[in-house]
Amino acid sequence: MIGAIALGIIYQFYYGGGRPSGDTFNYYNQGQIIVQAINRSFSTGLKLFMANGEFDQGTLQYASRILWYRSPTEYFIVKLSAFFSLLSFNTYTVIGLFFAVLSFSGMWALYQTFLKMFPQLYKELAIAVFFLPSVFFWGSGLLKDSITLGALGWLFYGFYATFIQKKNxxxxxLIILGAAYVIYTVKVYILLSFLPPALFWVFTENNQRIKSKALRNLAKPIFIGLGLVVAYLGATKLTEGDTKYDLNNIEERSRINTIYLTQQVQTGSAYNIGIFDGSISSLLTVGPQAIIVALYRPFLWEVRNPVMFLSAIEASIFIFLTLRFFFKTGFFKTLFLIGSKPILTFCFLFSLILAFGVGTNSGNFGTLVRYKIPFMPFYLAALYIMPSYTKRPKKLVRLVKTA
Structure with missing residues (x-):
């Protein structure tokens, strides 16, 4: 509730009542056009709710005023805003609270899932899931980020219940299908970043439960191969024809970002890590920079406004916790721990893949802080989980001393 209300206040009074396309007031205002249609003709409004970019004589006067009518990603949020507007007497703040409820429901499911695996870390996991300022600010209001964040939490919950617990x-x-559909509709790249690590997590978790070592060794390459095939098909087929996410457009989008950077770098919020054109050489040069930008920047000395300051504090915490564990445990031992524990492997793989994606395609810290919130709870949760594998249980230590 705090995040949803604060988002509207910041946009109204700090950003001056709105920003470029894609932001909260645009979703609200365009949703009001659908509400107007419903108030005048229920059947016309229903057609707009069910529409997928097509025009007819009855809806033309309304659809022609909706800028995102033929953009499925944004229009999905416009329709959701209109639906909640009908329940809230067209009040922006209440619509934002509905979005916050959807977001929090997924975050609660995410927290409950982590808690089933590590009940002793209930405080640390609560910090990772609920109390990151960027996450509850950008992930609570009338934005795409709130919907994808909530759906991601439910997707994680569904994967664990279906493939690990094997209950219900x-x-x-159905939860997996519903959450995956929402993420696919709104931000498909999050789904593409989630699925390969999640499938690998499911396989390794179940593979460790096979008693026969020979059978485990036989199953491992088969499932890894299937996972790679699924990942490739997902990355190519799910984005095919999409102007934003089609892999064939990577080079062009990187070139556009570079041009934008040269124009906006004087504002202090832009960063330039080079062009990623899909080649191995650009992957090796741009990839590490993109991951570092998404995980650990902006640095404190790069702060130019209050929003960047909050993001810089979170990035500094990530740097501190990461370096502390690496120095305390050892570099190679840490890597072995991450590779040997399926849940840690999943959290870090998902974070790194999504960090690479948003780091290469964002271009400035203002948008980066929003794009990276889906992986932040997973990354911080993994940092809190790792020490639990290296600490010896207190009861066991006392028994050893007594003996």
């Missing part, structure tokens, strides 16, 4: 298979399967 029908319900959890």
């Amino acid at each position: 298979l029908l319900l959890s399967g």
Whole structure:
């Protein structure tokens, strides 16, 4: 609730009542056009709710005023805003609170899932999931980020219930399908970043439960191969024809970002890590920079406004916790721990893949802080989980001393 209300206040009084396309007031204002249609003709409004970019004589006067009518990603949020507007007497703040409820429901499911695996870390996991300022600010209001964040939490919950716990298979399967559909519709790149690590997590978790070592060794390459095939098909087929996410457009989008950077770098919020054109050489040069930018920047000395300051504090905490564990445990031991524990492997793989994606395509810290919030709870949760694998249980230590 705090995040949703604060978002509207910041946009109204700090940003001056709105920003470029894609922001909260645009979703609200365009949703009001659908509400107007419903008030005048329920059947016309229903057509707008069910529309997928097509025009007819009845809806033309309304659809022609909706800038995102033929953009499925944004229009999905416009329709959701209009639906909640009908329940809130067209009040922006209440619509934002509805979005916050959807977001929090997924975050609660995410927290409950982590808690089933590590009940002793209930305080640390609560910090990772609920109390990151950027996450509850950008992930609570009338924005795409709130919907994808909530759906991501439910997707994680569904995967764990279906493939790890193997309970309530029908319900959890429906949750997976519903959450995946929402993420696919709004921000498909999050789904592409989630699926390969999640499938690998499911395989390794279940593979460790196979008692026969020979059978485990036989199953491992088969499932890894299947996972790679699924990941490739997902990355190519799910984005095929999409002007934003089609892999064939990577070089062109990187070139556009570079031009934008040369024009905006004087504002102090832009960063330039080079062009990623899909080649191995650009992956090796741009990839590490993109991951570092997404995980650990902006640095404190790069702060130019209050929003960047909050992001810089979080990035500094990430740097501190990461370096502390690496120095305390050892570099190679830490890497072995991450590779040997399926949940840690998933959290870090998902974070790194998404960090690479948003780091190469954002271009400035203002948008980066929003794009990176889906992986932030997973990354911080993994940093809190790792020490639990290296500490010896207190009861066991006392027994050893007594003996």
